[in-house]
Amino acid sequence: xxxxxRKSKSDYGSIYRGHEGQWSWILHRITGVAVILFLFAxxxxxxxxxxxxxxxxxxxxxxxxxxVRLLELGLVVAVLYxxxxxxxxxxxxxxxxxxxxxxxxxxxxxxxxxxTLIPTAWIMLGQAWDxxxx
Amino acid sequence: MATxxxxxxxxxxxxxxxxxxxxxxxxxxxxxxxxxxxxxxLLLLVLAVGHTLIMHLPAGGVDRINFGFVAVRWQSPFWRTxxxxxxxxxxxxxxxxxxxxxxxxxxxxxxxxxxxxxFYVIGFTLMVLGTVIVVTFDPTRWGPIG
Numbered sequence: 001x002x003x004x005x006r007k008s009k010s011d012y013g014s015i016y017r018g019h020e021g022q023w024s025w026i027l028h029r030i031t032g033v034a035v036i037l038f039l040f041a042x043x044x045x046x047x048x049x050x051x052x053x054x055x056x057x058x059x060x061x062x063x064x065x066x067x068v069r070l071l072e073l074g075l076v077v078a079v080l081y082x083x084x085x086x087x088x089x090x091x092x093x094x095x096x097x098x099x100x101x102x103x104x105x106x107x108x109x110x111x112x113x114x115x116t117l118i119p120t121a122w123i124m125l126g127q128a129w130d131x132x133x134x
Numbered sequence: 135m136a137t138x139x140x141x142x143x144x145x146x147x148x149x150x151x152x153x154x155x156x157x158x159x160x161x162x163x164x165x166x167x168x169x170x171x172x173x174x175x176l177l178l179l180v181l182a183v184g185h186t187l188i189m190h191l192p193a194g195g196v197d198r199i200n201f202g203f204v205a206v207r208w209q210s211p212f213w214r215t216x217x218x219x220x221x222x223x224x225x226x227x228x229x230x231x232x233x234x235x236x237x238x239x240x241x242x243x244x245x246x247x248x249x250x251x252x253f254y255v256i257g258f259t260l261m262v263l264g265t266v267i268v269v270t271f272d273p274t275r276w277g278p279i280g
Contacts, residue, residue: 029235035182036228043221043260046204050267052276053201063196072196076186083183086175093158093172120191127195 020106028085031078038075069128076120084113167230174227181220205273214268221264229257 048059062068088109092098098105159165189196207213232253240246273279 032228032231033235036224036232039224039228040256040260043225043264047263047267049201049204049271049273056201056204060199063199069196072190076190079182079186083175083179086172087179090172090175120187123191124195127190127197131197 021102024085024088024106027081028089031082031085034078035075035082064131066128066132069124069131073121073124073128076124077117080116080120081113084109171227171230174223177219178223178227181216182224185216185220201273201276202279204271205279208268208271208273209279218265218268221268222261225257225261225264229253 045059045062048056063072088105091105092102159168189199192198208217233250236246236249236253240249
């Protein structure tokens with residue numbers, strides 16, 4: 001009985017409020033799926049150049065919409081997150097001894113992510129705003 | 135003696151091991167895809183992040199992108215090569231990611247096969263379509279560039 005109660009207090013936290021690594025794992029999956037689904041559409045819209053200016057400009061006119069521009073900001077955020085988190089995974093996998101410093105490494109990657117995000121969001125929100133006012 | 139000594143329970147996985155997830159595959163196809171995901175990921179860090187920032191951040195953002203923009207850009211073999219490598223690596227990396235997720239969440243063998251095959255067909259079709267366009271695109275068919 002005593003052993004049981006000790007076991008219930010897990011080092012890993014509960015399944016639904018786990019380690020930070022669990023959140024970055026879930027975000028890595030979500031952003032990855034979002035990017036590949038966009039890529040399916042993007043290869044097709046870009047392929048329209050092969051059918052000439054009229055076809056290409058008509059298809060890419062779908063992007064001339066402030067809501068679509070906000071979705072695009074989401075896409076850029078997803079690409080940035082997936083790229084930086086993927087770099088962190090690769091770094092730890094190729095240099096496993098760094099696992100002991102996972103916390104400062106994660107903080108550094110989060111800092112780079114946020115510092116890149118601020119100017120990117122500023123510029124893209126400005127573009128969406130300009131488009132909305134036109 | 136043997137009756138008083140119970141077999142030792144298996145040691146619980148250490149927190150570090152748990153944090154690392156399932157870890158590197160031992161060999162074969164799965165090891166190759168594991169390596170491919172990391173190497174292509176490093177290349178895509180430059181190709182894909184570069185592509186999205188170049189297209190969105192300079193003045194005008196995606197407003198400046200039209201047929202003429204692509205015509206001028208693809209006069210350069212550098213950008214054609216960049217875009218073709220991005221096409222191939224992003225599709226291979228993304229389709230393999232979808233395969234991994236499918237194997238994690240889809241248990242019935244028939245569904246697994248059908249879903250991964252659907253992803254392979256989509257990926258292959260887009261690779262062929264994209265490659266044909268990148269290689270054969272000739273804007274002069276619609277008049278002079280610029």
